[in-house]
Amino acid sequence: xxxxxxxxxxxxxxxxxxxxxxxxxxxxxxxxxxxxxxxxxxxxxxxxxxxxxxxxxxxxxxxxxxxxxxxxxxxxxxxxxxxxxxxxxxxxxxxxxxxxxxxxxxxxxxxxxxxxxxxxxxxxxxxxxxxxxxxxxxxxxxxxxxxxxxxxxxxxxxxxxxxxxxxxxxxxxxxxxxxxxxxxxxxxxxxxxxxxxxxxxxxxx
Amino acid sequence: xxxxxxxxxxxxxxxxxxxxxxxxxxxxxxxxxxxxxxxxxxxxxxxxxxxxxxxxxxxxxxxxxxxxxxxxxxxxxxxxxxxxxxxxxxxxxxxxxxxxxxxxxxxxxxxxxxxxxxxxxxxxxxxxxxxxxxxxxxxxxxxxxxxxxxxxxxxxxxxxxxxxxxxxxxxxxxxxxxxxxxxxxxxxxxxxxxxxxxxxxxxxxxxxxxxxxxxxxxxxxxxxxxxxxxxxxxxxxxxxxxxxxx
Numbered sequence: 115x116x117x118x119x120x121x122x123x124x125x126x127x128x129x130x131x132x133x134x135x136x137x138x139x140x141x142x143x144x145x146x147x148x149x150x151x152x153x154x155x156x157x158x159x160x161x162x163x164x165x166x167x168x169x170x171x172x173x174x175x176x177x178x179x180x181x182x183x184x185x186x187x188x189x190x191x192x193x194x195x196x197x198x199x200x201x202x203x204x205x206x207x208x209x210x211x212x213x214x215x216x217x218x219x220x221x222x223x224x225x226x227x228x229x230x231x232x233x234x235x236x237x238x239x240x241x242x243x244x245x246x247x248x249x250x251x252x253x254x255x256x257x258x259x260x261x262x263x264x265x266x267x268x269x270x271x272x273x274x275x276x277x278x279x280x281x282x283x284x285x286x287x288x289x290x291x292x293x294x295x296x297x298x299x300x301x302x303x304x305x306x307x308x309x310x311x312x313x314x315x316x317x318x319x
Numbered sequence: 320x321x322x323x324x325x326x327x328x329x330x331x332x333x334x335x336x337x338x339x340x341x342x343x344x345x346x347x348x349x350x351x352x353x354x355x356x357x358x359x360x361x362x363x364x365x366x367x368x369x370x371x372x373x374x375x376x377x378x379x380x381x382x383x384x385x386x387x388x389x390x391x392x393x394x395x396x397x398x399x400x401x402x403x404x405x406x407x408x409x410x411x412x413x414x415x416x417x418x419x420x421x422x423x424x425x426x427x428x429x430x431x432x433x434x435x436x437x438x439x440x441x442x443x444x445x446x447x448x449x450x451x452x453x454x455x456x457x458x459x460x461x462x463x464x465x466x467x468x469x470x471x472x473x474x475x476x477x478x479x480x481x482x483x484x485x486x487x488x489x490x491x492x493x494x495x496x497x498x499x500x501x502x503x504x505x506x507x508x509x510x511x512x513x514x515x516x517x518x519x520x521x522x523x524x525x526x527x528x529x530x531x532x533x534x535x536x537x538x539x540x541x542x543x544x545x546x547x548x549x550x551x552x553x554x555x556x557x558x559x560x561x562x563x564x565x
Contacts, residue, residue, distance in 0.1 A: 121410040123337055125549045126518045126527060128500040129346075130485065133433045137423025137485055140449045144434055148388050148447050153377065153421075176351035183435070189371065189493045199369035200491065214371035221434070236365055239329070249366055253498050256348030258339040258517050260498060264366075279361060288356070308352050318333060318358035319367055319494065 127259035134185045134253060139218045154187065154216025157230045161210040164193025164231030167300045169265065172224045173252055176309030180224030184254035188215045188228055188265075190247070195234025232267070238278045245273035245280065252306060262317040265304045266293045283315065291315050328554040329363040330494045331410055336519060343517035347474055367494035373419045375453055382451050385424070385464035389447030396446035398427025398465030400541040403501070403529065407458045407488060410552030414458025418550075421451045421487040422462060429468030429482075438470050463541065469508055481508035481515065488548055495550040502528045503544065 135143030139152040158166070169188075172180040190213055191197050196205050198213040207213070217226040235243045245266055252261045266274055274280055274293070283289050291314045294304035306314045341353035381388040386396045403422075407415045425431045425448065428440035432448050446465065454460045467482045483500040490496075502509050509515055509528065518524050526549075535543035 121331065121552060121555070122408070122412055122549045123523070123526065124333065124410060124551050125497060125499050126523045127338055127497060128485075128518075128527070129349075129514055130487075130498045131500075132435065133423065133431045134485075134498075136431060136433055136447075137421045137449045137451075138487060140447065143432075145389070145432055145447045145449060148449055149379070149382070149451075150377075153373070181352070187496070189366070189369075191366075197365065197369040199372060201365065201369040212371065238364055239362065244364065244366070247366065249493060251493070251496055254352065256346070256350075256352035258341055258343060258346070258349060258353075258514075259333075260496060261354065262367075262494075279359075279364075282361060283359060309355055313354060313356050315356070315359050316354050318335065318360045319330075319363050 129255055129258055130185060130253040132183045132255040134183070135218055138185055138216060142218050152216070154214055157212050157215045157228065159210050162231055163208050163210070165300065167230055167232050167302060169228045169230065169248070169294065169302045169304055170225055171294075171304040171306060172226070173219065173254070173306045174308065174310075175256075178310070180219070181254050182219055182221050182224045184219045184224070184226070184252060186217050186219065186226045187251045188230070189213060189249040189251070190230065191233040191236050193231050193234055195236045195246075197236070235273060240278075242278055243273070243276070245270050245277035247277075250304075250306070257308075261308075262319065263306070263314055264292055264317075265302075267302065268293050268295050288313075288315055329368065330492060330551050331554055332360070333551065337523055339517035339519070343513065345513035346517055349517070363492070363494050368492045370489060370491050370493040370495070373453070373489070378451070378453070383462050385422075385446065385448065385450045385462065387463075388450060390445035394445045396426070396465050397443050398446075398468075401464055401466050402461065402535065402537055402541045402543040403464065403484065403546055404459065404461040404535060404543065405529075405546040405548065407454050407460065407490075407548045407550060409490065409495075409550050411555065413552075414454070414456075415490050415550060416454055416456045416458055418454040418458065418460075419451065419489045420454065420460050421449070422464075422484050423449050424464065424467040424484040425470055427465045427468050429470030440468065440470065466503070469506075474513060478513070479508050479511070481506045481512050486548065488550065490550040492551070497548070497550060499527060499548070501546045504528055504530050
């Protein structure tokens with residue numbers, strides 16, 4: 115084991131503020147003609163392999179009101195459990211799947227929406243398998259540092275029961291805050307609560 | 320089942336005493352938007368150590384030039400012309416190549432181009448306020464723009480944001496994802512702003528203040544500011560012979 119060399123401090127985070135759309139989804143924000151399309155608006159195309167899913171939800175503040183100025187990003191493996199990343203060494207990811215999506219909440223209702231495929235399982239560092247999951251990252255006015263969490267699937271009970279991250283949660287009644295509910299075939303609801311009785315589990319990893 | 324060997328160790332945990340806390344009561348909106356339960360800690364996994372790759376083909380020729388990318392032919396944004404540049408590096412000091420940087424800002428009068436913006440300062444018809452670029456092979460980036468104006472905001476009866484540019488940065492790992500703001504050297508409003516002072520240390524705040532860099536100025540064109548960004552890095556300590564089940 116080598117000595118740990120001195121490391122730089124990470125740049126401090128600052129809130130994305132109320133106008134995150136200008137920089138991250140300018141076409142949605144009404145700035146037309148600068149970018150051809152907003153980054154992250156499509157994860158899949160007709161050729162993408164796997165079961166189609168939609169994910170909808172809202173981010174709620176401590177008063178129960180939906181945030182109408184948030185930006186939500188997701189990152190996930192393809193249907194075979196492979197990431198579209200140089201870090202992926204286990205196989206060839208589906209070339210028709212980006213793995214990354216970005217959705218502004220609706221400016222009136224706050225609802226975000228993604229169309230994707232159901233991810234395959236990916237391994238934990240010790241070799242155990244993690245249940246299929248999608249990483250979420252939430253920024254908004256009033257959020258000083260972006261919030262990481264994961265969405266798991268309510269119809270993956272056996273895989274969820276064996277998932278090392280879910281298993282590590284001491285307060286078992288909070289596990290449900292990370293599990294999306296299947297409304298109808300392929301349609302999942304994943305609401306995120308910043309505070310309160312149903313506060314979502316956020317990560318420090 | 321084959322043993323998955325990790326090519327590299329995981330990412331250094333975020334220093335939560337260095338980063339602004341979720342709850343900074345002087346920044347009122349944080350009161351109802353800050354998680355109150357303990358965060359769940361775990362070492363990064365492949366899900367956090369991987370991250371999206373963006374093709375350079377998404378860029379238009381003027382994407383990093385906010386002076387021009389929303390302007391009519393022959394026109395240019397109004398305001399003090401600036402060049403903002405710097406290096407994106409990780410905590411080991413290594414430059415991060417091919418990092419996507421997205422920026423957004425108010426115009427020179429402090430007005431954003433957004434449906435919900437209500438400030439009385441006028442829009443500039445030739446300024447959109449968004450830009451993006453990739454870092455080069457040594458981690459360096461560069462934008463052209465106008466110096467944004469300070470503006471009032473409804474936190475207290477007389478709150479003014481210091482002039483700033485918002486930065487969104489992607490490293491190779493999603494764990495490195497960062498949104499921050501760049502401030503300008505010498506702006507007295509920096510030290511009055513509760514968003515800024517949510518950062519616990521003076522050293523941390525100073526790391527977000529871009530320095531005037533006359534050596535990088537474009538003569539008779541634009542004044543230059545340097546702003547370096549540090550993303551999370553990997554653990555330097557190697558756990559040798561790491562095996563399954565450890």
